[in-house]
Each structure stands twice: as structure tokens, then as C-alpha cells.
Amino acid sequence: MDRNKSSFAIWGLMAVLAFTPSHGAAEETAEPFRHGVSILGDLKYPPGFAHFDYVNPQAPKGGTLRMSATGTFDSFNPVLDRGEAAPGLINVFDTLLKDTSDEISTGYGLLAEGVSFPEDISSATFRLRAEARFADGEPVKPEDVIFSFEKLKELNPLYMSYYSHVVAAEKTGDRDVTFRFDQKNNRELPMILGQFPVVPKHWWEANGSGGQPRDIARTTLEPVIGSGPYKIAEFKAGSTIRYELRDDYWGKDLNVNLGYNNFKNITYTMFGDRDVEFEAFRSGNTDFWVETRAARWATGFDFPAAKDGRVKKEEYENTFRATGVMQALVPNMRREMFKDQRVRKALNYALDFEELNRTVFYNAYFRVSSFFSGTELASSGLPQGQELELLTALKDKVPASVFDTPYTNPVGGSPQASRDNLRKAVELFKQAGYELRGNAMVNAQTGQPFRFELLLSNPQLEVVAVPYQQQLRKIGIEMSVRTVDPSQYTNRTRTFDYDMTWTVWAQTLNPGNEQRDYWGSTSVNREGSRNYAGIADPAVDALIEKIIFPADREEQVAATKAMDRVLLAHDYVIPLYYGGTSRYAFWDKFEHPAELPTYSTGFPSIWWAKSP
Numbered sequence: 001m002d003r004n005k006s007s008f009a010i011w012g013l014m015a016v017l018a019f020t021p022s023h024g025a026a027e028e029t030a031e032p033f034r035h036g037v038s039i040l041g042d043l044k045y046p047p048g049f050a051h052f053d054y055v056n057p058q059a060p061k062g063g064t065l066r067m068s069a070t071g072t073f074d075s076f077n078p079v080l081d082r083g084e085a086a087p088g089l090i091n092v093f094d095t096l097l098k099d100t101s102d103e104i105s106t107g108y109g110l111l112a113e114g115v116s117f118p119e120d121i122s123s124a125t126f127r128l129r130a131e132a133r134f135a136d137g138e139p140v141k142p143e144d145v146i147f148s149f150e151k152l153k154e155l156n157p158l159y160m161s162y163y164s165h166v167v168a169a170e171k172t173g174d175r176d177v178t179f180r181f182d183q184k185n186n187r188e189l190p191m192i193l194g195q196f197p198v199v200p201k202h203w204w205e206a207n208g209s210g211g212q213p214r215d216i217a218r219t220t221l222e223p224v225i226g227s228g229p230y231k232i233a234e235f236k237a238g239s240t241i242r243y244e245l246r247d248d249y250w251g252k253d254l255n256v257n258l259g260y261n262n263f264k265n266i267t268y269t270m271f272g273d274r275d276v277e278f279e280a281f282r283s284g285n286t287d288f289w290v291e292t293r294a295a296r297w298a299t300g301f302d303f304p305a306a307k308d309g310r311v312k313k314e315e316y317e318n319t320f321r322a323t324g325v326m327q328a329l330v331p332n333m334r335r336e337m338f339k340d341q342r343v344r345k346a347l348n349y350a351l352d353f354e355e356l357n358r359t360v361f362y363n364a365y366f367r368v369s370s371f372f373s374g375t376e377l378a379s380s381g382l383p384q385g386q387e388l389e390l391l392t393a394l395k396d397k398v399p400a401s402v403f404d405t406p407y408t409n410p411v412g413g414s415p416q417a418s419r420d421n422l423r424k425a426v427e428l429f430k431q432a433g434y435e436l437r438g439n440a441m442v443n444a445q446t447g448q449p450f451r452f453e454l455l456l457s458n459p460q461l462e463v464v465a466v467p468y469q470q471q472l473r474k475i476g477i478e479m480s481v482r483t484v485d486p487s488q489y490t491n492r493t494r495t496f497d498y499d500m501t502w503t504v505w506a507q508t509l510n511p512g513n514e515q516r517d518y519w520g521s522t523s524v525n526r527e528g529s530r531n532y533a534g535i536a537d538p539a540v541d542a543l544i545e546k547i548i549f550p551a552d553r554e555e556q557v558a559a560t561k562a563m564d565r566v567l568l569a570h571d572y573v574i575p576l577y578y579g580g581t582s583r584y585a586f587w588d589k590f591e592h593p594a595e596l597p598t599y600s601t602g603f604p605s606i607w608w609a610k611s612p
Helices: 142-155 157-162 274-282 294-299 341-349 353-359 385-393 415-431 459-474 486-494 514-519 538-548 553-569
Strands: 036-038 064-070 097-099 106-109 112-116 123-128 166-171 176-181 230-236 240-245 265-271 288-291 311-316 323-331 434-437 440-443 451-456 478-483 500-508 582-587
Touching: 064 274, 064 288, 106 112, 123 142, 142 157, 142 166, 142 176, 157 514, 265 274, 274 288, 323 341, 341 415, 353 459, 385 553, 415 434, 415 459, 451 459, 451 486, 459 478, 514 538, 538 553
Parallel strands: 064 265, 451 478, 451 500
Antiparallel strands: 036 106, 097 106, 112 123, 123 176, 166 176, 230 240, 240 265, 288 582, 311 582, 323 500, 434 440
């Protein structure tokens, strides 16, 4: 996943030039192979570096990490966008490049010893390491990379969008794979092509343990194999799974892996209820807890183990230093009732965040007012400079308010402010063709009541949903709240089967091709996209292209701020809140490097078990 750093000395991938010898490949490329790529500047680590600075290369291997997860699982297939994949499955598979945690948008060779691309970035060639092996001892070959890539694009809508401009993958040498692009100068493509899991073609095309042919287009609970550090050791379908560190892992001594993968066993236990899951942690049956409820963080750790230090509580900013967050209620504009912007704006006026923050969240949060909240990419005030120039060029396609009215959310928190906001909401509904008849908001022409369903994936979200429901009821709107299990929620959001839902978009400081999947017109009707709101806007489309193909970093930042401003001006979502820290609680069984990486907590990858 892309990350950011504070200064950008040199723009572009071309700044990083590090030769790797060819080792007798069948076809030489004209460009040098690089040991890593960085979209936003120079690589920190030179060719042949010993290890990443933030790890402990002498970290002991051993111990068991007992994790928990909410929901269930019914598949070990890492490619398919159906079913519920087992938690932790990523540990079974390697990728071509390995992201770092102290640089932004940077990857170093993992399965690939190097990557090469021409000046116009019309293609990228990855050279595989000769020593790379799957768990059954078979070498990782170009055919495996091509198979993985093609199946991901075929079977997973996310990758279909992410790699939409990668039109071919070809074997161009004994250990070389070349990806061809239909657009030039897309600086992000060589980097993100290093991020997909590589699966063994020969395994998926063979017969399974029951004698029947395997099918990568179907879910499976047959333990899959990969080239990664862990293997599936045992499991109980939908309930528990144990991953075991492979003694024969081919890449354990690579510089990019030193200090990583320190637990001998990692187990996951599934829970259908988040509160029951917390009780399992509190009683010592699981080791680690990520707290998402401000109230429990403030008052729920009064048990003996937390008081005497056997359970530690820590908050980390690391993961948020380069992550912009938009958490929001999302009206589905594929529904007729939400097509009118005045309706969407009115629904924002009905949310009293300040009262929620005071009574429910212990004032732990602030209101989100940007799709890139907390980062340098967030718009604010009025547009200036290059951002203003970009918006002026699209003046006939963007709301006039982007030029003269900074975006702000309604402010509540007092009885008077709440009443004023609800009156404003009623006025907006009236402008949109609705009126109050008795206690119901109805369509003035048809008499049809304005009612809708809010779809949730977790009952804990009801702490916000129910007060919001009560506020809406005051202006005659009936919002039903429906909480479903994770599997049903996934299926319904994939097919846009909801009136309104709750979601989080996490943004990196190097936005790119994924923006089309979030709010591009090409994704609005593609099942499985993350265009949950149903946005299809020509100005947004134009700005997305500027973000993906900027002349320099300055233009990318300006285009991102401009797009942020346009998205906000359309009131596509009802912004919620943001905290800026990760809340971790864990039993005092672990250690980690004294200085964690800038953009990550490193858990569990670079943590290790204390000696008994």
C-alpha cells in the first residue's frame, strides 16, 4: 500500500536507477533493472542494503500470536472476489515487490530481483529471482506471474479497475515478465504491478486432494500453497485457522525480509459478536485487540490485567501519517430519492455530530471535512494558484460554490443549533419537492413518504445510527437500520443493493488509478467497485486523469485538492468522524523495535514474542 513522506526532492520513478545483472535472461531490455522503485522521490536504500532501518534483524523466531476476527471465512482463494477470505491469508503469498514502512510509494524487489521500464513508461519488465520457490519446491516462473495477473483481472473487479490500462502480460525471458500499457507516463503502474499476490499456476491447474480439478474461479477450503513465509497448518472451517512459519521459506534471508515474520505460529479465532470478541481478549484467550470504540477505550479497560500492566494500552499515529480518511454515510444515488443534491445536503444537516462526540465518543473525534482528511491533499479555504487554474478550466462543469464558498459541515451540539439545523433540512426538502404532512415528510406531488434503509455491517455502528434515526424522525423521515452479517453485507455492497450505507475510504498520499474505482464514471455500474455513492461526473473524471497523469508533484497535489473540493460541493456523502490514532491493547508477551517505522506500527510483521 502506498505511503507518503514529507519532502519530494525529485519527482518520478526515473530518479531511481540501480543496475541488477541480467543473469542470462533470454531477452535483454534496453533499460537498466532497478532494485526498487519510488514514485515520489529517491530510494532511501541503495543496492545491496543490509536490511530496513526499522527492523531488528536479530529478532528471535518463535512463539504464538493469537489473533481474533469478526465474522467467518469460507475460502482460501486469494484471487476471487466472492466468498469470505480467511484472515491472514496474505502471509501465504509473496508479491513481486515489497512495500516499505519508512518511505512513501516505494517498493523493493521481493520475488523480483529488479524492474525495468522505458522513459515513456509504456511497459514494465520484472525479472524474477532464480531462488524464488513455492512451498512445494517448484520455482516461481513468469507463467505463474502471468496466470496470477490474468486471473485477478478476470475474477476480481478491484484489480480489473486497478490494472485497466495494463493490456498484456508476456514472458520475455527465462525469468522475465513484461507488462504492456495502453497509456504512457502512468508513473504508478510499475509500482502497483509489484503488489498483487503471485499464485502457483501448476497447483491451480492440477487436481485437488479429492481428485477433482481445482478451479480458481471458485471458492475453496483446500489449503492453498504460495511462495510466502507462512503455510496453512490447520483450520476449522469458518471458525479457526493456524498459520505456521515455514522453515524452508526461500526468502527468509533476503534483505527485505530480515527482521520480519518472527512468530512461529499465528492463529485466528472468528467471532460473530464484537463484544464477545473483546471478552475473549480480556480473559486472555486472544493476545491482541484493536479498539474502534472511543467509549470502551475510555472506560472498558478497568479489569485487573489492564490495571497491573499485564495488558498494555498504546495509541499510535504512525499509520495515519500518510493516510487520508473519509468515513461517511453514503446515500446510493442509483436510488431516485437521493439524486437531488438538496436531499443529500438536508440529510447532513440532520446529523448532530457535536452531540454524538460529547455523549458517545468522549470528545475523541473530529468531524471529517475532506476526502483526504488529515493530509496535505485536503482542500481548505478557497482555491488558489494551480488548483484555481484547474477548476477554472472546468468552470462550466463544477458547482459555482467551489470558487466562493469553502466547504463546511453543519455544526450542532446545542438544542438551539440542532433545531436550526433541522429547520434548514426541512427547507431543503421543501426545495426538492417534499413537504411535511402531519408527522411525515412526503413527496408533494405523489404523497409518497420519504423513507429509506441504512445498511450496516456491524451492530456497534448503531451507536451513531440510532441517534441519527431519532433526529430524522423529528422531521418526518423514517430511516430503518438494518445490520447484517459480514458475508451478506459484502454481497449487498458489491451489487449496490442498499439505500444508504456506512463506509470508509482510506487514501494514500500518492492517489492514482484507484480514484477511478472510487468515483469515476467507468465504475458507477461495475459491480464490486468502490463507487458506493454512484458518482458519474465529468469534472471529477477530468480531475482523476490529472491526478494519474500530472506533470509533476505540484500538479498532482493541486488536482487532488480540486477533485476533493468538487466531491464535497456535490454533497455526495454525509461526513462522519476521524480520530488520527490506532488504539492497540495487547497482553505483555511481545516486543518490538524501540523506534517503529514512520508510517506503520509494524504489527505483527516486525514484532516478536518475548522470551519465556
